Amino acid sequence: MWKPDRNSKKALYEQIADHLEQRISYGEFPPGSLLPSERKLAEQLGVNRSTVVLAFAELRSLGIIESRTGSGTRVSTSKWEATPKHTPNWSRFAEGGSFLPNPPFMRRIREALIQQPDLIDFASGELAADLAPTIELAQLMKEHKYTSYLGYDNPQGSTLLRQELVDYLQRYRGIRTTESSILITSGSQQSLYLITQCLLSPGDAVAVEDPSYCYSLPMFQSAGLRLFRLPVDEHGIQPDDVRSLYKKHRIKMVFLNPNFHNPTGTVLCEERRQQLRDVTSELGLPIVEDDPFSLTAYDGLPPKPLKALDDIGSILYIGSFSKIAASGLRIGWMVAPNSIVSRLADARQQMDFGLSIIPQQVAGQFIGSHYFEPHLDRLRMELRFKRDLLIEALEKELPGQIHYKVPDGGLHLWCKLFKKMNDSKLLEESIKRGVVFVPGSVYGSDSDFVRFTFARPKTEDIGRGISLFSEAYRELNG
Structure with a gap:
């Protein structure tokens, strides 16, 4: 994701204005389309909201965008050569179709992981890079002619x-x-x-x-x-x-x-x-x-x-x-x-x-x-070790406040919090602190359930990640 260059001599708001103008000219935001809010764009770009306000003001002065109270900021329909009535209503297309988007929580988690790559990731249900048979596959590709x-x-x-x-x-x-x-x-x-x-x-x-x-x-x-x-x-x-x-x-x-x-x-x-x-x-x-x-x-x-x-x-x-x-x-x-x-x-x-x-x-x-069986042996050993680290961290950070059944395989630990939570607030508070997980309601359960996936985070990050989660949990519990 593009970010403004803080070492550039050009002001941050000018860089943002230029970048948005370029995306608009390329058709990513056609005439009449809604731009991200000032707050959301500021979060995505890692700048103060006031910087985005200045960038929007610059684009408005050029007639590229227009803002209306209660309707957000849109790309101008009169600045560009395209006649407004001939411009496709892409927002309606994006909201239509028979294939539904991912649930809001899953989209929020994906968005957070893209915006903050350093988040400790207890949400993604996949193996970390160091658990994959990368060396073995590379060796096979050398040994065999495809x-x-x-x-x-x-x-x-x-x-x-x-x-x-x-x-x-x-x-x-x-x-x-x-x-x-x-x-x-x-x-x-x-x-x-x-x-x-x-x-x-x-x-x-x-x-x-x-x-x-x-x-x-x-x-x-x-x-x-x-x-x-x-x-x-x-x-x-x-x-x-x-x-x-x-x-x-x-x-x-x-x-x-x-x-x-x-x-x-x-x-x-x-x-x-x-x-x-x-x-x-x-x-x-x-x-x-x-x-x-x-x-x-x-x-x-x-x-x-x-x-x-x-x-x-x-x-x-x-x-x-x-x-x-x-x-x-x-x-x-x-x-x-x-x-x-x-x-x-x-x-x-x-x-x-x-x-x-x-x-x-x-x-x-x-x-x-x-190579296959040795890989499986190593994978099982590493997953078991990570599972134990996760459980140890939970017992240290949330003693008597969380229940789980220790799994004998797989990548996940399913937990029930002893106090009912607003899972949306808990997720946002956790993301703010640098850790992400999947709320139980994604799987049809009550909001006091959470799923931690221990295959994805680095070994050294598991304890710290649970510590950050417990901070978020306590913050919401007063």
Whole structure:
């Protein structure tokens, strides 16, 4: 993000005025469009509001912008050659469409991380750079010659990667499948998007866990789906709740994250797994199983997926490399009946004509290499260490004021604050102090829940980050 140069001889307000004029002339802010408020622009640029006031005054004097009380500041419609009635109303377009924006909290968190890169990040659900197999992947790229063909690949994804995934899924997840039943995607998010758009219709009822990351994904609402809750306790969901929702709402699909559930970290117990299998088989209900965290099991004994027991093809199984290797590879997969794979591969091809070939080949080489298991061992050890640091910091900074269940895998710690909070104020107060987290209401929970992700922050920042959070918490508690 552009920032004014404080070492320049030109005044800060003049630099800001020049920058805005340039963006306006490039069409980023067309005639009639609303500019950011003085306060927000000052925050983004790291200057006093009075500096932005001077910049706006400079642009107004040139007739480039115009301000009206109660209506904000807009780009002038008379200064530019374009006739106002022929200028598209981009604000209306931005607010329209059927695909909804991210929830306000998620947009605020993203905005804060962009504006303040030094924030201690307990919000982002991805691995820190030092946990990714960067050296191993670089070595593989030296050892192997990758294809010189850079055209469109098989709509289902790289044949090499799908072949490697057949062995990977059987060895590490106990899933028996063939390459024709695997669809490569850009990650779990795209897999879910394809399912909601292609296999379901507006008005369909689906069941999701409560709390659930699904509540943070606007794609479910954008698809017009009706979400019904399956409460999660320390042993996962209750299978009888699935039966009840089916009888009452005729749910068409169940979305589950049974292993190291996001955000609670729970694992669906064995007894309930069998009960769930019986209930869904009896009702003919498909399950979408998202399994991103299993291989992070700190004891090296990952729980089996539901798909490993699926002998009738009723489970659509989703996996990815984002939580065990590197989110930047943008590699995920879905195991499904061949008819479903063909349908979704056709839809995905309409979207992007297929994924990039090179990352698929790198991923295929990596999971089949001697680098993979040592990487997993190191990842588990580092994640467990970071989890323990986080818990130690919470016990030190907020003794007797917070409750949590220690997870045995995954990247998250789900916490309940003993005092009810205004989660918006708590988030803003935390950002002001230099730390960010995800409020529990993002996942459909009450405002006294928070999710801390410990995979992203540096080891040396975890204690300091919780100290800053506790300061914000105490400030709001008087």
